[in-house]
Amino acid sequence: MACSDDFSSGSMAQWRTPGGSSDASSNHQGPVNTNFGNSIFDADITPPSTSGNAGLLFRVFNRSIGANAYKGYYAGLDATGSAFLGRASKSWMQLGRWPADVASNNTHHVKVQAIDRALELFIDDMSKAKISLTDDTYTSGVNGVQVYDTGATFESIEIAPLVVSGDF
DSSP states (O other): OOEEEOSTTOOOTTBOOTTSOSOOOTTOBOOEEEEESSEEEEEEEEOOSSSOEEEEEEEEESOOSSTTOSEEEEEEEETTSOEEEEEEESSEEEEEEEOOOOOTTSOEEEEEEEETTEEEEEESOTTSOSEEEEOOSOOOEEEEEEEESSOOEEEEEEEEEOOOTTOO
């Protein structure tokens, strides 16, 4: 089942941090109750201006409180103007980085597409992935948002599972 949230209702009922609250403050994830393998995850993100990073979590499980205290993937924007994609397993491993023209304090449309081993990150231009790689460490899990050492704004979040040939 697909899910979306534009936060216009003011409700955070479908969002939870590892500690159980709905406050996704700095250094905490805000996973929604999904469990997808192949999926598309879209959001508008206004990244930080001076430090830290903000982005989208996908295929996440074994969550705990703290930075990188989960197993799964994280794609985001940082204060240096770069986009990145990596995976965590209680520590961080960067898989790809793109020296994006990502202006801080401006809203950017971010999309992650995960199909089997293929992981792609799109920033603003949805016709060409900025980062495209393969990794099969994690095959399914929850989706969510994360900020690290900063604050950020997330809007127009949409998460949809994908059915690809051979899935049925």
